Amino acid sequence: MSGPNTQYDPVEVTPLQPAEIDAARDAALAAIAAAGDLEELKQVRLAHAGDRSPLALANREIGALPPQARKEAGQRVGQARGAVNQALAARQTVLEAEHEERMLVEETVDVTLPVDREPVGARHPLTTGAELIADIFVAMGWEIAEGPVMEAEWLNFDALNLGPDHPARTMQDTFWVAPADSGVVLRTQTSPVQARSMLTRTPPIYVACPGRVFRTDEYDATHSPVFHQVEGLAIDEGLTMAHLKGTLDHLVSSLFGEGISTRFRPSYFPFTEPSAEMDMICFVCGGSALNAEGTDACRTCRGEGWIELGGCGVVNPRVLIACGVDPERYTGFAFGFGIDRMLMFRSGIDDLRAFWEGDVRFTTAFGSEL
Template identity: 60%
Template sequence: MSGPQDTAQPLDAADVEAMVDAAIKAIAAAKDSAQLKQARAAHAADKSPLALANRRIGSMPKDQRKTAGALIGQARGRVNKALKERAEQIADSELAAQLESERVDVTLPVREHPVGARHPLTALIDDMCDVFIAMGWEVAEGPELEAEWLNFDALNFTPDHPARFMSDTLFVEPASDHKLMRTQTSPVQVRALLQRELPIYVVSPGKVFRADEYDATHLPVFHQLEGLAVDKGITMGHLKGTLDHLAKAMFGDIRTRLRPHYFPFTEPSAEVDLECFVCHGASVGNPDRPCRTCKSEGWIEWGGCGIVNPRVLKAAGIDTDVYSGFAFGMGVDRTVMFRNNAPDLRDFVEGDVRFSRSLVGGAR
């Protein structure tokens, strides 16, 4: 019994060329990815004319299959190449259109929406430290939980000094450990004397703790910046010049004065006053021009200073016949109040970002 006869008609090259031409025209006419997808389905998918023609090859006489296969293969290759090239062109075109539609004019004014602000105390501490770094000083830091010896004894505080009493100092239990929350940043200066090589020029900013009331002018936690210079030939003149430079950097063209005072760790000691930067002394004795900032006194108390007491240097093992030094300290919180006319210290700790923005962005 003979097998089935191959009855399929041979492929006409002209018909195949017409299929390719139709496919290429449809592909070229596609303007976007969606239209190209339709052209691909119509001319290169399983039910496209070329795919159907390819199926006929299996039923052709064997001597015609090779030629027909080559003809269809070349035709489908041309269509696939046209699809690939057009797909790249459309992708480039669509990307360019997307970039154009999303283009931002960077020259237009914008409105910023900050999510936070640096705290004015942090900003001022950085500014004050920068003044001293520019003069070649170093910034020193120390622990907030401090040894009583470093906070008091090494600074020439006598055992019965009022500052040691519980009414001022926050001691940490058990009392036998002699640990406390530092009442000043002076212990950092003592650590510098014990650990650093001479000469020493350091500033020590940081938090301090005292048993104060929480009100408009007092906080139990506040900030100080203290400075220490120990070298050969240090005098009060060096101290006054340093404080004048810092005052001008913080407040502009302003004078300072020193008033005799007493501190256990300096001798001689002085209070540092700033010329009132509101009235510049014009309110003194002038009832027609009262000044709320200085209370018509013409000066504002800023901090304390003096020549380092020789006992403090000796406690650190420093030869007082060769070296001398000066020290100073002022409240950073009060400095912020002076510079920005902030009326209430409680605003500094309540966490309102509007307060921080107004002071950090305000005038000095």
Template identity: 65%
Template sequence: MSGPNTSYDPVQVTPLDADHVEAAVAEALAAFAAATSLAELKAARLAHAGDKSPIALANREIGSLPPQARKDAGRRIGQARGQINAALKAREAEIAEVELANRLIDERVDVTLPVDLGPEGAIHPITALMDQMIDVFVAMGWEVAEGPEMEAEWLNFDALNFIPDHPARTMQDTLFVGEPDSGVVLRTHTSPVQARALLDRELPVYVVCPGKVYRADEYDATHLPVFHQIEGLVVDKGITLGDLRGTLDHFARAMFGDTRTRMRPNYFPFTEPSAEVDLQCFVCHGSSVGNPDQPCRTCRSEGWIEWGGCGVVNPRVLEACGVDSSVYSGFAFGMGVDRTLMFRNDAEDMRDMIEGDVRYSRSLQGLAR
């Protein structure tokens, strides 16, 4: 760069010449117009509007002019740079619009074309049946109660009137967490949820308690060490065994259609009186009993199928949970969800339920009533 003039002698600085500036602008506009992509336009911008472009170099030469000539040259260079930047911005918008349109065409997806879908999953039949069971009681105004699977031994046994040396407490049936005297077990039934409901809720209580339970059972076609139960508990004033019978009949019809229940006396620590619940065979409806010409595989021609246990809540259980047994009474029942699924869908092996084969889940969904 030449040094500044201190006298007003015209100095010819080529980059600031009007013709030279016009030529630089024309060159820049032509380069921008010739660019067909943003990458090409970027190269043209660096060449004609960057720090080393003719216009940038001319701008630096303004300082070499006498003070009286700088204003003219500055205005000329300023106008040229504004013209170049405006043309660059306009061309950039044009190219971006064209590239977007081309990209939309190239990446277009025809949603009407057939596609190969991945295999569909299926709700596990145990989950589906448990939800269906819960719906029966929710429709009657009951609440759903849940509790932890790792439970305090007091809630699992003592609160439910299991004596200290009851066989169910032994390692043969119960899975203890830690040492046997730890006081913590994997719950052997969902009944602890009933005790929790009585301790935590205001009376009256109408709850259904679904969940997973654990026992040291054999692993075979009809037994699993981890299985599912659903239990019901009602505690209110004036509750009788007749209320229990009506509830079970309604539940059985919801699950199996045109069937009914019967009760056989039994013993459970947490109910008194207690009973086993049998279903009238929903296949033969008892017609196979004593009829060798029409045997029934479902009930083995006995006419009834064992379903679960039930009874009137033992006053000791009510008192253990802080309920006045002279004012309140109640009933409770419990059924195996896995066994109910076997009954409803003619499933022969409970082990198939835990294999995780989606084909099995689909097959039982197809058979669901």
């Protein structure tokens, strides 16, 4: 018996039956429509349009058909695959647009927000300290006066009753601007600002003078050739040491807290008479370290119970005369404290050099606020 005539007898191939191709196409279209994101659509593409997909396998079986049946089967499979590819492309466009919109919402950068890529710094504690002290005096009705750091010798010494033979004029304490006989120095205190205030203002005068000063000191934990002072000058009718005491008591209580006792110790300064050194009771131990054994009883006052702040006194009449103020009518008081020293006490800083080393950790800890 002869075999089948493959040129004319049809060969049954199940994957190429119309119902099978339609089912594969419909399944692919349903999966494409159900894909919720690009990753899911990628898996659908592999399953329904990849090399191992039902339609791809059906396309390979076309060669098993008789020649006259291949055209119809090829058209049927091609139309199904074309419909799947078109659906994939359309769904790809939709999902890409949704993905981009979602990215714009979720990954939006607000360019108006502050930039935090660089660490935020802090104002230097000497700056904030000087401003705090200035605010205290402004609140009392005083003015803030400033002057140049390069000062005339007359204003720095002579006007303040420091004679030509005074030890402070020597190179041991003073930076002289070359040449040595120029008569110009880097101011050794902010007192020249007081002299300038008396020369340019008419009493009553109430000025506070914060600023940098320069002396030829060694650079160590407690000394620096550059440091900061705040000096005050009050010139009016009838001012006494009592007014000075009240003013300084208010300054101390504003800086270190209410209830801080102060005392005057007799001293000598050429520009004041009488003169005193002002001490305040230790704000940490309250003076109790005086009765303790050893000098380590209190780290702040080192067992002394009192902390020295600076010098003060009634303005010497010679200074008033030199600056054009009538000493028969007006009296005044003056004082000078180290800002660096007060901040060291207030913040527990042991080494003066910490102010100048530029360590951002120090500035952040003590410079943000007081």
